[in-house]
Amino acid sequence: MDIKKFREAGYAAIDKICDYYGSLETKPVIAQVEPGWLSKALPTEAPQKGEPFERVEEDFQKLILPGITHWQHPSFFAYFPSPVTFEGILGDLYSSSLSNPGFNWICSPACTELESVVMDWAAKLFGLQEEFHVASGKGGGVIMSTASEAALTALVAARSRFQTKYPDVPLEKLVIYGTTQTHIMGKKAAAILGLQFRPLKVIKGDNYSLRGKVLKKALEEDQRKGLKPFGLIATIGTTSSGAIDNVEEIGQILRDYPDIWLHVDAAWAGVVLSCPEYRDVAQLPAINKYATSFCTNFHKWGLVNFDASTLWVRERTDLTNALDLTPEYLRTKHGDSGAVIDYRNWQLPLGRKFRALKIWFVLRGFGVEGFQAHIRKGIKLAQLFADHLQLPSNVSPRFELVTPVSFSLVVFRLLPPGDRSEMATEEINELNKAYFARLSARSDSIFLVQTLLDDIFCIRFAVGAERTGPEHIGGAWKIIKEEAEGALEEWSKSTAKARL
Amino acid sequence: MDIKKFREAGYAAIDKICDYYGSLETKPVIAQVEPGWLSKALPTEAPQKGEPFERVEEDFQKLILPGITHWQHPSFFAYFPSPVTFEGILGDLYSSSLSNPGFNWICSPACTELESVVMDWAAKLFGLQEEFHVASGKGGGVIMSTASEAALTALVAARSRFQTKYPDVPLEKLVIYGTTQTHIMGKKAAAILGLQFRPLKVIKGDNYSLRGKVLKKALEEDQRKGLKPFGLIATIGTTSSGAIDNVEEIGQILRDYPDIWLHVDAAWAGVVLSCPEYRDVAQLPAINKYATSFCTNFHKWGLVNFDASTLWVRERTDLTNALDLTPEYLRTKHGDSGAVIDYRNWQLPLGRKFRALKIWFVLRGFGVEGFQAHIRKGIKLAQLFADHLQLPSNVSPRFELVTPVSFSLVVFRLLPPGDRSEMATEEINELNKAYFARLSARSDSIFLVQTLLDDIFCIRFAVGAERTGPEHIGGAWKIIKEEAEGALEEWSKSTAKARL
Incomplete structure (x- = not known):
């Protein structure tokens, strides 16, 4: 494809993307396709001769788009949001046009330097203290693909730091702590590293938050057993219910265990720190006091297209001590002099994309105020939904908030009629399934x-x-109520039948 | 930014990218900037209010572009190539517009299914046998960010497979094998996993290829020591010199060590397998017979923008046994039924990009023949350069090919005048530095x-x-000869001075 053809195809692609967003609301939220439909529709090997772009683009519209679940659909309330903004698309487009493997500064100095700049912008946006800023020369931030990569990286650095200090402790004794509500990435990181993961039990009475006393008890137990916890993942906003671990209490306990790396994972909820009014509830003061590393994802609620997970560490040498193994063919005079950051030594893989650009485009396009407005809107809409669930007029169906609303996440269930104190959890679960x-x-x-x-x-x-917007919350509420009525009716019938 | 504004900005971005490629050859290959120039030029925090896109784009042109090293410049001969094709940019653009975290099939069925389809297309393009195809139901391919991620993933699966069979072997006994020429990612993977890496010594006499007898000796030594090698990285085309490990000999030895996972890393050179005439020298028959996993990067010499590293395994359950830890909130009826692939269980992180699209666009746009033509051109141009180095008329300067030309990689040095048998390597090194x-x-x-x-x-x-093209090889040769003359002149002066 030559430049002339690319200009045409590029304009056409932009037009198609405009059409897509213009008609998004008319599309089904979830792709309405069956497994295997696409492989049946496509040839089993690449064409021998190149094809004109128009034909490829036609197939994209005909075959790919129907297989897309529309995460930007205003009625998408699953998992966590995964944004696409026009600013982010443009950032990706420019980045893609300059694609390079970015493993050291000279690969493209602007990639490294813009990453340092936007990571400091973001650190300030979220209120992270100066030690975490690149400009401090001590800690700093780096962009990764996912929060799972960030946690794994932090744990590798944690293990390396621990082993440097205690070279004789066998790997079999090392333990990673999380809670029974920690994202599966905690257990997976342990599995990847071949180490033990201990999920500390958190309870409904604490809103599934890890408390200091639970941690203390576990530490004492493991100490008696000769086990060596070296890393703890605390979460601000768990996936299941948005639970917030008590970082202040955790931090106080860990004062007596200075070899334990405290990784604070705020993959989803971290972006609320952009709003000063949520900083206390999201534990910012404790994060600033105690966290060894902190992660949040711009690509969840933060207006930047996947992938843009951001990790900050208090001590950059914790990363580079574990991950810098520079061979001759990767040496440069700038890297050797220490004048520049070679971000490959802050991460597990060698190569890296120019992801800073899309964050830069988004932060400049929205400004701090626009970013805050987006976060506040999400929280307000979730509250609006929770209000619907809790209307005093809801007699049948009735709903329960299983946990308090956490920022923009509502976790609920349908209650059966009558006195549920008589009912087994399993019975209510059957209704809800x-x-x-x-x-x-x-x-x-x-x-x-x-x-x-x-x-x-x-x-x-x-x-x-x-x-x-509010209208989509209203629409969702209508469906949720309708189906609740249907489910209860079915349930009454089957309960009546069971009684016969 | 609304749709109208995005259309304008999108067109403008496409125009700017056209301008960029139109003027690429007039730009300096390497960014001519000093460390820190960008952070000095940018504000230290994000703007409070959103800014118009024009201003951001203006800054991009003024501040970012001068900090870019141009990997698409025709006179870029460093590292390995990292392509950008217009087809790839368009694939990325569409993918970006549909951004989603892709961790399971329902996230967007087209993302998973197109990945399976293009990985089978690519497997056929490279001549990988059926067991490696997704359609076999047994093995299959997955797209990752980098070859280092692919190798790490393979090694995690290898360790998990080994430990399942031998649960009592302590981690301290496990060893990963590579060679003294294996990419640093081998040693880094071992460091990440906290395991030993043993670089087997390869020698100039074997063109730095790992031979069976070297491997056999090491295995026997480690067996005596009670060590447990469980994974071996063999390379087709090392980074330093394009060396090719002898997979046939390795495979024969490993018949007696069936617990060792053979990962073949062909990050750079794997794409030559698209040309039948290079399949034997690139060890395809042995790869098909013996490799447990195989990796090559479309994002190196394969016309697809970073990142697009492709990994194939012979047994997909080796990956999922190690990496599938599905919690309730990630369960789906399709995943539970086994009817679909959830690629998160084939990789380390949870989320993933829709990378299949750009590979699909490139393979359709170029066709098999266009892809082959690109590879053949690279090999021909490297040979043309090597011919320049070896011209019989090169008396002073004279050059040496330190290793035989490997596909499109030439490794050379400048020879001092006179009889070099009298000279220490260090002396010749000083000249070359x-x-x-x-x-x-x-x-x-x-x-x-x-x-x-x-x-x-x-x-x-x-x-x-x-x-x-040939003209850029000619241009490079001119500079290389010129500077060689200059270096020799300087060297003669300093040698003469030293003799005084």
Whole structure:
């Protein structure tokens, strides 16, 4: 494809993307396709001769788009939001046009330097203290693909730091701490590293938050057993229910265990720190006091297209001591002199994309105020939804907030009529599973996912798409109520039948 | 930014990218900036209010572009190529517009299914046998960020497979094998996993290829010591010199060590397998017979923008046994039924980009023949450069090919006048370091990097950018000869002075 052809194809692509966003609301939220449909529709090998772009683009519209679940749809309430903004698309487009593997400064100095600049912008946006800023020369921030990569990286650095100090401790004794509500990435990081993961039990009474006393007890137990916890993942906003670990209490306990690396994972909720009024509840003071590393994802609720996970560390040498193994062919005079950051030594893989550009475009396009407005809107809409669930007029169906609303996440379930103190959890779960199946069948209009909190089956309602407004919350509420009525009716019939 | 504004900004971005490629050859190859220039030019925090896109784009042109090293420049001969094709940019653009975290099938079925389809297309393009195809239901391919991520993933699966069979072997006994020429990612993977890495010594006499007898000796030694090698990285085309490990001999030895996972890393050179005439020299028959996993990067010489590293395994359950830890909130009926692939369980991180699209666009746009033509051109141009180096008329300067030309990579050094049998390697190295410094000072016109082969300081010349033609090889040769003359002149003076 030559430049002339690219200009035409590029304009056409921009037009198609405009069409897509113009008609987004008319599309089913979830792709309405069956497994295997695409492989059946495509040839089994690449064409021998190149094809004109028009034909490829036609197939994209005909075959790919129907297989897309629309995360930007205003009625997408599943998982957590995964934004696409026009600013982010443009950032990606320019970045793509300058594609390079970015493993050292000279690969393209602007990639490294803009990353340092935007990571400091973001650190300030979120109120992280100076030690975490690149400009401090001590700590600093780096952009990764995912929060799971960030946690794994932090744990590798933590293990390396621990082993340097205690070279004789066998790997079999090392333990990573999380909670029973920590994202699966904690357990997976341990599995990747071949180490033990200990999920500390958190309870409904604490809103699934890790408390200091629970941590202390576990540490003492493991100490007696000769085990060596060296890393702890604390979460601000768990996936299941948005639970917030008590970083202040954790930090106080860890004062007596200075070899334990405290990684604070705020993959989803970290962006609320952009709003001063949420900094206390999201534990910013404790994070600033105690965290060894902190992660949040711009690509969740933060207006930047996937992938843009941001990791800050208090001591950059903790990363480079573990990960810098520079061979001759990667040496440069700038790297050797220490005058520049070679971000490959802050991460696991060698190569890296120019991701700073899209964050820069988004932060400049929205400004701090625009970013804050987006976060505040999500929180307000989630509260609006929770208000619907809790209307005093809701007699049948009735709903329960299983946990308090956490920022823009609402976790609820449907209650059966009558006195539920007589009912086993399993019985209520059966009702809610049937209810959830009904909601899932409405996948053209709404997308929600389920979770388990202890043994309670719940439904999650996560707000945060840029285009979601009060009218979409109203629409969702209508479906949620309708299907609840249907589920209860079915349930009454089957309960009546069971009694016969 | 609304749709109307995005259309304007998008068109403008496409125009700017056209301008960029139209004027690429007039730009300095390497960014001519000093460390820190960008952070000095930018504000230290994000703006409070959103800014118009024009201002951001203006800054991009003024501040970012001068800090870019132009990997698409036809006179870029450093590292390995990192392509940008217009097809790839368009693939990225569409993908970006549909951004989603892709961790399971329902996230967007098209993302998973197109990945399976293009990985089978690519497997056929490279001649990988059926067991490696997704359609086999047994093995299959997955797209990752980098070859280092792919190798790490393979090694995690290898360790997990080994530990499942031998749960009592302590981690301290486990060893990863590579060679003294294996990319640093081997040693880094071991460091990440906290395991030992044993670099088997490869020698100039074998063109730095790992031979069966060297491997056998090491295995026997480690067996005596009670160590447990569980994974071996063999390379097709090392970074320093394009060396090719003898996979046939390795595979034969490993027949007696069936617990060792053979990962074949062909990050750079794997794409030559698209040309049947290079399949034997690139060890395809042995790869098909013996490799447990195989990796090559479309984002090196394969016309697809970074990142697009492709990994194939012979047994997909080796990956999922190690990496599938699905919690309730990630369960889906399709995943539970086994009817679909959830690629998160084939990789370390949770989230993933829709990278299949750009590979699909490139393979359709170029066709098999266009792809092959690109590879053949690179090989031909490297040979043309090697011919220049070896002209019989080269009396002073004279050059040496330190290793035979490997596909599109030429590794050479400058020879001093006279009989070099009298000279210490270090003396010749000093000449070549001075020579390389001179070449580096021509960074506006050419970009090369150095390497060490054993103790020999060499210069690498790697061809592969889409726009490089014979005229650029000619231009490079002119500079290389000129600076060689200069370096020799300087060297004679300093040698004469030393003799006084």
